[in-house]
Amino acid sequence: MVCALALNRRGIPVTVFEQEPAPVEDQRAASLHPTTLEMLDDLGVTEKIIPLGLVSSAYRFHDRVSYSVVAEFDLDQMRDEFRFPFVLQYEQYKLTASIAAEYANASDFDVRFSHAVTGLTETADGVDVEFISPGGTEHVQASYVIGCDGGRSTVRKLADIEFEGFTYPERFIKIATSFDLGVANPKVAFRNYFSDPNEWCNLFKVQGKRPPGLWRAIMPIKAEETDEAVLDPEAIEQRLQKFFPKIGRYDVEYVNVYAAHQRVAATFRKGRVLLAGDSAHVNNPIGGMGMNGGIHDGINLADKLARVIHGEGADELLDVYSRQRRHAAVKYVQAQTIANKRLMEERDPAVRQTNFDELRHTAENAETAKAYMRRAALADSLRDAAAVT
Numbered sequence: 394m395v396c397a398l399a400l401n402r403r404g405i406p407v408t409v410f411e412q413e414p415a416p417v418e419d420q421r422a423a424s425l426h427p428t429t430l431e432m433l434d435d436l437g438v439t440e441k442i443i444p445l446g447l448v449s450s451a452y453r454f455h456d457r458v459s460y461s462v463v464a465e466f467d468l469d470q471m472r473d474e475f476r477f478p479f480v481l482q483y484e485q486y487k488l489t490a491s492i493a494a495e496y497a498n499a500s501d502f503d504v505r506f507s508h509a510v511t512g513l514t515e516t517a518d519g520v521d522v523e524f525i526s527p528g529g530t531e532h533v534q535a536s537y538v539i540g541c542d543g544g545r546s547t548v549r550k551l552a553d554i555e556f557e558g559f560t561y562p563e564r565f566i567k568i569a570t571s572f573d574l575g576v577a578n579p580k581v582a583f584r585n586y587f588s589d590p591n592e593w594c595n596l597f598k599v600q601g602k603r604p605p606g607l608w609r610a611i612m613p614i615k616a617e618e619t620d621e622a623v624l625d626p627e628a629i630e631q632r633l634q635k636f637f638p639k640i641g642r643y644d645v646e647y648v649n650v651y652a653a654h655q656r657v658a659a660t661f662r663k664g665r666v667l668l669a670g671d672s673a674h675v676n677n678p679i680g681g682m683g684m685n686g687g688i689h690d691g692i693n694l695a696d697k698l699a700r701v702i703h704g705e706g707a708d709e710l711l712d713v714y715s716r717q718r719r720h721a722a723v724k725y726v727q728a729q730t731i732a733n734k735r736l737m738e739e740r741d742p743a744v745r746q747t748n749f750d751e752l753r754h755t756a757e758n759a760e761t762a763k764a765y766m767r768r769a770a771l772a773d774s775l776r777d778a779a780a781v782t
């Protein structure tokens with residue numbers, strides 16, 4: 394939706410095909426980094442969503458074994474560098490639905506639900522797109538197709554683009570509770586990473602649908618554990634009580650289990666077919682980088698594609714898009730999320746201690762803390778990718 398809006402702002406007519414009948418309420422991404430907020434601001438979106446989300450300037454690393462805070466990074470220190478020196482906790486499903494509702498109601502920004510793309514045939518001057526809608530199988534002609542259709546992308550498969558990488562043997566469980574962990578435990582910020590050799594945890598707050606909001610915990614589950622066993626309400630209760638013991642049962646708003654992958658498409662461009670977002674790259678959620686990287690793709694691509702369509706740039710710009718964003722995905726998002734997971738799950742006590750000491754020193758020194766936050770906010774990835782030709 395962000396890519397479509399950015400293209401539309403550049404005078405390019407866009408049609409979005411979404412296979413689901415309505416905007417998908419998928420409880421995944423929620424952290425918008427400062428770099429992404431700047432891009433959304435250029436589209437006039439940021440000021441509208443700030444009052445609807447949670448402003449989170451500090452994030453904390455905890456040692457779950459000793460119940461201590463190892464390090465805190467505060468984006469407020471980045472006021473001189475970031476227009477928005479905080480992360481906005483605002484669910485992706487709200488962002489996409491609000492863009493669709495507010496902007497996509499003109500013939501040149503057409504969002505069609507219950508339309509599933511099933512085929513692509515490249516022609517001399519465009520792409521024939523086959524889709525299934527309630528009316529049956531139909532076709533439309535497009536100048537270009539952008540696959541923003543998620544990790545299992547049909548567009549990527551139809552274009553026969555490899556999705557290189559690996560899938561973790563363990564899966565992750567995500568549990569959301571309305572119990573206000575932030576009030577109950579003052580050590581907790583809106584965004585937290587708990588290192589634990591047995592069960593690391595990411596804990597974040599989102600607004601959800603009503604006050605006091607939701608706390609979302611993501612933890613690993615063993616490869617041999619069945620969905621049935623981990624989704625059993627008693628097992629969920631025990632998991633939460635082990636994490637933070639309290640009197641009375643937890644109110645669980647939702648829970649799901651999912652596989653995590655580290656994969657990047659071999660190319661983000663093949664002829665007139667382009668990939669952006671999870672269709673181009675997937676990663677574990679530690680660090681909140683997947684959606685942010687996808688939005689960065691969408692903005693980069695919209696700019697270059699608009700120039701190509703308007704005759705202001707050569708077709709090769711689309712290859713530059715592929716190289717720049719693939720570089721950002723491989724060198725930054727993949728590398729950082731893999732490292733983040735290792736830090737969270739490290740088992741060797743000596744290595745854990747060394748990791749914590751390094752993290753503490755990094756956070757305590759203003760310059761190293763800023764460098765850390767620049768990288769975590771994907772600012773380094775944008776600067777470095779922009780230099781790729």
Ligand SMILES: Cc1cc2nc3c(=O)[nH]c(=O)nc-3n(C[C@H](O)[C@H](O)[C@H](O)COP(=O)(O)OP(=O)(O)OC[C@H]3O[C@@H](n4cnc5c(N)ncnc54)[C@H](O)[C@@H]3O)c2cc1C
Nearest residue numbers: 412421422423424509510542543670671681682683684685
């Ligand atoms: C638990 C969890 C927490 C996360 N937290 C964060 C976070 O805080 N920050 C962050 O940056 N990232 C986070 N991520 C990653 C993030 O959720 C994804 O990177 C992001 O949702 C990908 O968005 P997307 O638009 O590329 O794909 P999707 O959100 O998967 O959207 C793809 C859409 O395409 C539609 N579609 C699929 N096939 C077709 C077809 N053939 N025709 C038409 N429509 C089709 C689907 O219905 C879907 O609506 C998290 C992931 C998980 C699992």
